[in-house]
Amino acid sequence: MTNFLFELKEGLLISLRAIRANKVRAILTTLGIVIGITSVVLMSTAIKGIDNAFQTGVSSLGSDNLYIDKWEWFNNDIPFWELRNRKNLRLDDYEKYKEMAKLPLAVAPTVWSNQTVKYKDRNVESILIQGTNHEYINTTNLTFNEGRFFNELESNGGRQVCVLGFDVAKNLFPRGNALNQDVRIRGQKFKVIGVLSEQGSWVMGNFNPDKQIFMPITNIFKYFQSEFFRSVTINVKAKNSLMVEETKEEAIGIMRKIRGLKYNETNDFSINQQEGLLNTINSTVGVIQIAGLFITGLSLFVGAVGIMNIMFVSVKERTKEIGIRKAIGAKRRTILGQFLTESAIICLLGGLVGLLLAIILSMIVNQFLPTSVQAETVVLAIIISLITGVISGLAPAYSAAKLDPVEALRYE
Amino acid sequence: MNIINIEHIAKIYQVGSEEVHALADVSLRIDKGEYVAIMGPSGSGKSTLMNVLGCLDTPTRGIYNFKSVNVSQMNDNELATIRNKEIGFVFQTFNLLPRSDALHNVELPLIYAGVSSSERKEKAKIALEQVGLSDRMHHKPNELSGGQRQRVAIARALVTNPSIILADEPTGNLDTKTGEDIMALFNEISHHGNTIILVTHEEYIAEHAARIIRLRDGLIENDEIVEKRYIPKKNGASKV
Numbered sequence: 001m002t003n004f005l006f007e008l009k010e011g012l013l014i015s016l017r018a019i020r021a022n023k024v025r026a027i028l029t030t031l032g033i034v035i036g037i038t039s040v041v042l043m044s045t046a047i048k049g050i051d052n053a054f055q056t057g058v059s060s061l062g063s064d065n066l067y068i069d070k071w072e073w074f075n076n077d078i079p080f081w082e083l084r085n086r087k088n089l090r091l092d093d094y095e096k097y098k099e100m101a102k103l104p105l106a107v108a109p110t111v112w113s114n115q116t117v118k119y120k121d122r123n124v125e126s127i128l129i130q131g132t133n134h135e136y137i138n139t140t141n142l143t144f145n146e147g148r149f150f151n152e153l154e155s156n157g158g159r160q161v162c163v164l165g166f167d168v169a170k171n172l173f174p175r176g177n178a179l180n181q182d183v184r185i186r187g188q189k190f191k192v193i194g195v196l197s198e199q200g201s202w203v204m205g206n207f208n209p210d211k212q213i214f215m216p217i218t219n220i221f222k223y224f225q226s227e228f229f230r231s232v233t234i235n236v237k238a239k240n241s242l243m244v245e246e247t248k249e250e251a252i253g254i255m256r257k258i259r260g261l262k263y264n265e266t267n268d269f270s271i272n273q274q275e276g277l278l279n280t281i282n283s284t285v286g287v288i289q290i291a292g293l294f295i296t297g298l299s300l301f302v303g304a305v306g307i308m309n310i311m312f313v314s315v316k317e318r319t320k321e322i323g324i325r326k327a328i329g330a331k332r333r334t335i336l337g338q339f340l341t342e343s344a345i346i347c348l349l350g351g352l353v354g355l356l357l358a359i360i361l362s363m364i365v366n367q368f369l370p371t372s373v374q375a376e377t378v379v380l381a382i383i384i385s386l387i388t389g390v391i392s393g394l395a396p397a398y399s400a401a402k403l404d405p406v407e408a409l410r411y412e
Numbered sequence: 413m414n415i416i417n418i419e420h421i422a423k424i425y426q427v428g429s430e431e432v433h434a435l436a437d438v439s440l441r442i443d444k445g446e447y448v449a450i451m452g453p454s455g456s457g458k459s460t461l462m463n464v465l466g467c468l469d470t471p472t473r474g475i476y477n478f479k480s481v482n483v484s485q486m487n488d489n490e491l492a493t494i495r496n497k498e499i500g501f502v503f504q505t506f507n508l509l510p511r512s513d514a515l516h517n518v519e520l521p522l523i524y525a526g527v528s529s530s531e532r533k534e535k536a537k538i539a540l541e542q543v544g545l546s547d548r549m550h551h552k553p554n555e556l557s558g559g560q561r562q563r564v565a566i567a568r569a570l571v572t573n574p575s576i577i578l579a580d581e582p583t584g585n586l587d588t589k590t591g592e593d594i595m596a597l598f599n600e601i602s603h604h605g606n607t608i609i610l611v612t613h614e615e616y617i618a619e620h621a622a623r624i625i626r627l628r629d630g631l632i633e634n635d636e637i638v639e640k641r642y643i644p645k646k647n648g649a650s651k652v
Binding site for chain 2: 006010017018021320321323324325326327328329330331332333334404405406409
């Protein structure tokens with residue numbers, strides 16, 4: 001052990017001396033590793049950011065939620081026409097379900113409509129209007145910048161009030177002060193009683209609450225579309241994550257009863273879960289991860305090939321030196337160690353510079369994706385650069401170690 | 413006590429389809445404290461013999477006992493240990509590490525012997541003083557003259573206190589005057605009881621040795637004890 005440490009120390013000193021003697025070359029060689037490590041670190045940071053964005057995006061929907069719907073969200077096992085031929089869910093169904101269900105914490109109906117919203121000369125085209133009731137807020141984790149969600153009275157009475165998503169409010173009221181203003185949808189006035197804070201669920205596209213407007217469900221049926229036009233979705237929030245399965249079982253039972261299904265008939269409704277969404281997200285993130293790391297891994301590989309190349313040149317160039325060292329008593333292992341240490345140090349230095357660069361660049365990325373370089377990424381980058389150094393140094397170092405001293409000494 | 417005992421050594425190289433007998437059949441004994449010169453024209457096999465004696469190479473046939481240990485079948489690493497501990501090399505082209513100063517060059521064999529840094533420096537300094545270079549320790553080879561470089565190489569050969577010192581044309585790259593100085597240093601080292609094997613093709617260099625072995629075509633042509641014409645003095649050498 002002490003012998004090993006001794007050799008390591010001497011190997012380090014020898015390598016540092018050799019690197020110092022060839023500064024420009026070492027810097028140029030290292031560049032490949034610098035770029036490789038920078039891109040790997042940046043990529044993994046970006047992926048972390050995307051993943052975080054997905055997770056927060058989903059969390060605004062609320063966890064432990066079930067969605068009773070005509071449509072199966074994430075499953076393609078059931079043929080489309082079968083889904084299409086299912087009966088729509090209606091507000092009545094929601095009422096009945098709410099009556100019978102004992103387990104849920106909160107239940108709310110939702111139905112959506114695509115409309116253009118105007119305020120004075122500003123308008124936002126084709127956004128999702130979510131019609132729901134006062135219970136909806138209890139099934140989600142939405143937070144408010146100002147104002148509030150509509151209450152039971154407003155909901156049941158079909159008052160012309162609405163809650164704006166963050167982006168919608170920003171577009172219609174760039175200077176703020178949205179509260180108590182009237183926005184116009186299809187010629188109808190709706191008073192703004194609340195503005196959501198930014199949910200950051202951009203990964204969900206149009207279903208991002210930031211790009212939606214919420215209003216009592218009866219308004220949708222009254223002004224925008226018939227009650228029979230689109231199926232209602234029942235949002236169900238379970239008491240806690242352990243109760244999700246039980247709540248689901250209960251929902252299936254109740255829905256079968258409401259739909260009057262016989263024991264041998266299959267469900268003509270679907271109970272959707274976030275899990276499905278999470279699975280989709282995870283597989284998407286997984287693909288991005290693999291593709292991203294593969295591409296950046298390639299750049300690291302190119303860097304490693306550069307190191308290997310230069311180490312071969314270095315061995316060739318120092319053939320005489322190797323001969324001298326061997327004549328004087330250096331063993332194969334010692335020569336091997338010397339060149340391995342050298343390439344490991346070059347890569348480590350490159351890795352550290354790359355890491356520094358990546359940390360600086362990630363501050364720029366941070367403007368778009370809320371993320372930062374994680375401690376484990378730092379450790380990983382250092383380990384990767386060390387391993388790269390050792391691997392790319394292996395072949396050249398071995399060729400140096402097995403040089404014949406007589407031949408090597410004769411080399412000019 | 414004989415340090416080197418080789419019996420019927422042969423070294424055969426395969427060049428294309430042809431076999432080249434660099435050493436045909438050589439038997440030789442060298443005792444402790446001897447000062448031997450190996451002579452011969454180029455192609456006589458003297459370099460090959462030196463490589464075998466110096467454990468840089470192994471013979472194709474025959475037995476090489478170094479201090480009663482058979483080294484003819486040893487592997488690379490075992491030979492490296494023998495070279496490190498038992499043999500000090502002095503080469504025609506000095507073979508110093510160009511980027512390292514004199515002190516570090518002399519330290520080198522001790523590094524491979526696993527000697528601690530402080531002890532190493534101490535020994536290296538003593539060796540450099542021995543060859544008269546105590547004021548040049550931190551000079552790099554390119555800041556030293558040819559003679560000084562060869563002195564550093566000699567210090568490096570001496571520093572491990574080896575059983576034999578192998579010098580391959582040590583004056584080949586030096587002018588006559590400097591060459592004489594270096595030979596005087598060898599005489600002095602020999603006088604201290606070191607075993608020296610000198611490979612040369614110059615008659616006047618070989619004359620420093622007490623025994624001259626002449627090689628021709630891979631065979632020993634002549635092996636004789638010669639009358640010593642040089643007696644080392646404290647500061648260098650002078651003719652009697």
